Amino acid sequence: MPANNLIPSMDMASAAFKANPFPFYAQLRAEAPVYRLTVNRPADNPLWIITRYGDVAAVLKDERFVKDLKHALPPDQLPKSSWRPAFFHLLDNNMLAMDAPEHTRLRGFIHKIFTTARVEQMRLKVEQLAGELLDTATKNRHFDLIEHYALPIPLITINEVLGIPREDYAKIYRWKKGLMAAAAHPLHRVGRFANFLGFAGYIRKLCHMRRVDPRNDLISALALPDENGDRLSDAELEGMVVLLLVAGHETAVSLISSGTLALLEHPDQSALLRHNPMLVKSATEEILRYYPPIETATDRYAREAVTIEGVTIPRGGQVRAVIAAANRDPSQFENPETFSITRETNKHLSFGQGIHYCMGTPLARLEGHVAFNTLLARLPDLRLDVPVESLRWRSGLTFRRLETLPVTF
Ligand code: HEM
Numbered sequence: 319m320p321a322n323n324l325i326p327s328m329d330m331a332s333a334a335f336k337a338n339p340f341p342f343y344a345q346l347r348a349e350a351p352v353y354r355l356t357v358n359r360p361a362d363n364p365l366w367i368i369t370r371y372g373d374v375a376a377v378l379k380d381e382r383f384v385k386d387l388k389h390a391l392p393p394d395q396l397p398k399s400s401w402r403p404a405f406f407h408l409l410d411n412n413m414l415a416m417d418a419p420e421h422t423r424l425r426g427f428i429h430k431i432f433t434t435a436r437v438e439q440m441r442l443k444v445e446q447l448a449g450e451l452l453d454t455a456t457k458n459r460h461f462d463l464i465e466h467y468a469l470p471i472p473l474i475t476i477n478e479v480l481g482i483p484r485e486d487y488a489k490i491y492r493w494k495k496g497l498m499a500a501a502a503h504p505l506h507r508v509g510r511f512a513n514f515l516g517f518a519g520y521i522r523k524l525c526h527m528r529r530v531d532p533r534n535d536l537i538s539a540l541a542l543p544d545e546n547g548d549r550l551s552d553a554e555l556e557g558m559v560v561l562l563l564v565a566g567h568e569t570a571v572s573l574i575s576s577g578t579l580a581l582l583e584h585p586d587q588s589a590l591l592r593h594n595p596m597l598v599k600s601a602t603e604e605i606l607r608y609y610p611p612i613e614t615a616t617d618r619y620a621r622e623a624v625t626i627e628g629v630t631i632p633r634g635g636q637v638r639a640v641i642a643a644a645n646r647d648p649s650q651f652e653n654p655e656t657f658s659i660t661r662e663t664n665k666h667l668s669f670g671q672g673i674h675y676c677m678g679t680p681l682a683r684l685e686g687h688v689a690f691n692t693l694l695a696r697l698p699d700l701r702l703d704v705p706v707e708s709l710r711w712r713s714g715l716t717f718r719r720l721e722t723l724p725v726t727f
Contacts, residue, residue, distance in 0.1 A: 323629065325355045325367065330614075336711035336718055339613065340655075343369055343643035351627035355638075366631050369643035371650040371667070373626055374615075377639045379672035383618035384417045390619035391634045408518050411557035414565070414616060414674060421673060427550060428558065428677055431539045436479075437680040444475055444685060448692040456696075456727070460703055463723040464575050467693070472570035472685055476563060479681070481528065481535020486520070493517040494563070518556075525555045536562070566678050572611035572719035573602075573682060574689045579709070579723060580605050581690070582702050584657045591659055592694040601659035602686040607666035608657050613642040613718040615670060641667045642718065697727045 328342065329335055335342070346353055347369040354364035368377050377383055384390055387397075413424040448471060455466035477487050496513035525537060529552075532538035537559055543549035550558065581588035581601075591601050620635040631637060645666045646654040669676035676682070693700065703724035710721040 323350050323353050324364075325353050325357065327357060328355075329357050330355065330367075331713055331715040333711050333713040336613075336713065337709070339642060339718075340646060343640060344646065346640075347643050347647055350629075352629040352631065363636070366635050366637045368626065368637065368639045369647075371644040371647035374639040374641065374644035374667055375671050377618065377626075377637060378615060378667070378670055378674070380624070381418075382621050382624050383637055384621050385415050385421075385616070385618060385674070386417050387619050387634070389417050390621045395634065407553070408521065408556055408560050411553055412561035413558070414561060418673065423548070424550075424554065424558065425673070425677070427540060427544060428562075430544070432536065432677060434680040436536075437684055440475060440479065440681070441684060441688070443478065444471065444688045445692065447471060447474055448688050449696075452692065452696050460724065460726045463578055463725045464571065464720060465722070467689070468574035468578070468723070469571050471574060471689055472567050475681070475685060476566040479536050479566075480559060480562060481533055481537050482524065489520070490517075490563070493520070494567070521556050521559055522552070525552065525559060529555075562678075565676075566681065568717055568719065569611040569678075570682050570685050572609075572717060573606065573686050575720050575723045576609035576611065576718070577602070577605035577686065577690060578693065578700075578725075579702075579706075579720065580609055580657055581694070582700065582725075583706065587657060587659050588694060591690065592698060595691045595695070597659055598687045598691050599683075600661060600664070601690060602683060603664045603666065604657060604659050604661050605686070605690075606668040607645045607651070607661075607664055609718065610641050610645055610666070610668040611718060612668065612670075612716060613640065614715050615639045615641055616674075616716060638715065641670075700725055700727045702726075 325346075330339070330342075346367065351368070351370055351373055353367040353369075355367050356364045359365060368374055413421045413428075416424065448467070451467050451470055455461045455463075473491060474487060477484075477490065482490060493513055493516060497517065525541065528535070528537040529541040532541065537555075540550060540558060541555055581591065587601075591597050615638065618637045618639070620631045620633055620637065623633050624631050624635075645651070645668065648654050650665070651661075669679050669682075703726040709723070712719050712721055
């Protein structure tokens with residue numbers, strides 16, 4: 319039981335915690351608006367945890383919370399950062415890590431190009447892809463739904479949208495897998511360097527090729543100047559492509575796999591959806607609310623001291639707004655612990671809020687709608703192939719995603 323708003327011992331990033339974080343969040347939400355997490359951190363520099371719906375939405379919209387620590391603290395108070403090779407900036411040099419006005423400028427480029435109409439053009443292809451993946455997966459009565467379905471649907475789709483050549487998909491996947499493993503397991507960090515060099519070199523070359531010889535794809539469109547003649551620098555373009563590759567993939571893998579799990583855990587709801595495929599829109603929103611792919615929004619820093627319901631977060635304080643907790647706040651949702659695909663008002667926070675609100679919502683929703691309806695239509699007797707308690711979740715504070723989802727039919 320947390321006392322004095324302090325969480326001294328719960329490792330919220332551990333795989334064991336990720337299996338069922340919801341009772342702990344319910345306890346935090348009920349007891350206090352703000353907590354200090356000191357696990358694996360110095361006691362005088364805690365992580366500030368926010369869990370109530372109204373506070374989470376407010377923090378994500380509040381311009382006093384910034385993404386770039388340099389905008390929160392004067393230079394002499396910034397922690398000394400350890401040296402990193404320049405090409406690693408490819409991972410940080412993107413709009414999700416920036417504040418206005420840099421963020422506004424970068425977001426403007428993609429806003430005009432990555433439209434709902436462009437995404438809608440992908441529908442037939444995603445439907446065809448989902449069908450083909452199931453043709454292959456079901457050659458075996460036992461298969462991992464992540465490897466054969468939830469992972470390739472978003473990976474192939476985002477590659478296609480960006481214009482990555484088909485023959486390079488496997489390479490991109492290997493690199494990304496290496497990077498994710500390195501992020502999760504420190505022992506793999508040695509391999510990270512070589513892995514990252516290959517990835518960075520590839521992205522650089524591809525962006526350059528699309529600039530000099532444009533095609534009908536997103537990278538080429540992003541490389542063009544806008545109507546005012548402003549254009550993305552090479553580093554900005556490369557950072558944008560990496561952000562879209564990462565943001566547009568891991569989250570959607572989680573939507574499809576956690577969503578399938580939620581449906582298997584609630585057979586009455588999956589039967590309802592199977593008999594009424596038109597319900598897939600509200601079902602997908604409920605899945606996003608119930609099992610949000612981004613459990614905790616990315617780091618923000620207080621630009622000045624900010625008081626939330628009587629608790630003051632000091633200047634420079636590092637804050638995490640817990641989307642998964644807000645999405646089950648009884649002050650916002652009726653029967654929040656009930657999974658109901660016909661829920662009528664569902665203002666979940668799973669795509670964030672404010673200036674960093676997700677730019678991929680049309681694509682994420684399209685992938686979810688197609689994946690769930692195709693799966694239920696093709697495999698009405700789909701079931702888990704292992705006890706639910708034995709499912710393993712990935713560690714990490716931000717994402718919530720299963721390692722594997724063994725199923726049978
Ligand atoms: C179910 C799938 C997805 C979920 C749950 C999701 C969720 C989110 C959330 C919560 C944020 C804000 C994070 C924060 O404020 O800390 C975000 C930002 C973002 N998402 Fe998504 N996302 C999904 C899919 C996608 C896809 C498919 C794309 C693109 C292809 C995408 C592109 C982005 C981008 C570019 C940002 C940064 C926006 C900015 O900083 O202004 N997302 N996403």
